[in-house]
Amino acid sequence: MRSSLPSRLIAISFIAALLLTGCSAKDSNNAEAQPSETSSSAAASADASKDATASSTPASSEASGSAEASSSATALPTLANGQEVTLTDAExxxxNAGKYVPATAQHPALNVPEPVMPEVAKEQTFEGAKAFLEYWVEANNYAVQTGKNTMVKQAVSPKWSTEQxxxxxxxxxxxxGGWFKDGLVKMEIPDEGFNVEANNSxxxxxxxxxxxxTIYKADGTEEESxxxxxxxxxxxxxxxxxxNGHWVYESSSGIQGVDYEN
Structure with missing residues (x-):
């Protein structure tokens, strides 16, 4: 286990905190002028009008295209200090395509997919427990990248106060106005090691x-890592x-004799 935690509590550090305490991202139609055949002056006037219309069409189309391009670009979010986030061209x-953009030192994660609990995660089986834990990982990482913690808090027992x-x-x-960069969790669940205890535990x-x-402050400076x-x-x-027909993550613990130091 880690020998120490940052001065600010880190939500993603549930096991480390556990081992230390003992419990355990969103035409216009142009009409052509028809020349009049009643007089040459009228025809000349019509031709001039037609030429003027034709010469204005490219500029009109260009302006329209520019407006469409502008409206198709998604407005960037701003930091708490009102500054627009800085993205590379690729980001x-x-x-703009709605793809996930990981957090950097310049901005929080963007377009983070919201986790959805699969139906199998509600079944009282090993497959259900495994799917639930995989959902918990997604909900945890979603909270770390967005600050939206409702889903992950609902997945964890209210009695697990340190985690809450x-x-x-x-x-x-x-x-x-701050954000996390990295600090995400992974969990692999092997097919063995599923033990039923008393009271549906x-x-x-x-x-x-x-x-x-790393945690960054609203002004973009590093708070701590x-x-x-x-x-x-x-x-x-x-x-x-x-x-009540669903799983709850009650606690996590280390195994006696296992060294968790990196």
Whole structure:
């Protein structure tokens, strides 16, 4: 486990906090003028009018095209200080196309996909538990990248107060205009290690790891950074409760004798 945590609580550091405390991203139609045949002067006038209309058409089309191009570009979000985020040309192209753009030192993550819990994640089976934990990972990483923590808080037991508080702290970073860069979690769930305990409690062996990351303030300056966790992918235990037709993440713990130092 990590020997220390940053001075600010980090929501993604649930296992590290756990081991330390003991519990465990969005025509116009142009009419042609018909020349009059009643007089040559009228015909000349019509021709002049026609020429004038024709000469104005390219400029009109160009202006229309420019307006369409402008309206097709998605407005960029701004930081808490009112400054528009800075994107590279490639990032701007992806952002306008609605593609996910990872966070950098210049901006938070953009177009982060909102997680959706699959129906199988509601089943009281190993497949259900596994799908639920995979959903929790997506909900956790969504909260880290957006500050929107409702889904992940609902997935975690309200009794797991340390974890609930960490998610609240993550939201506060974004409320203050800051953001996280990296610091996302991964979890692999092997097919073995699914133990049923009493009172619909289940222990699941998982391989959990967390990226190193950085928190940035609203003005774009670095607030602090945090190290990775469990790079060696040692096993940990996720304890789930199945109640009222759905899973709840109750706690996580290390395994005695396993060294979680990076």
């Amino acid at each position: 701007r192209t992806d952002f 508080e960490l998610y609240d702290d993550t939201r506060q970073v974004y409320t203050e 289940y222990d699941v062996i998982v391989y959990y790891s967390e990226q190193a990351g 945090f190290s990775s966790f469990n790079d060696s992918r040692q096993p940990t235990i996720a304890t789930l409760i199945y109640e």
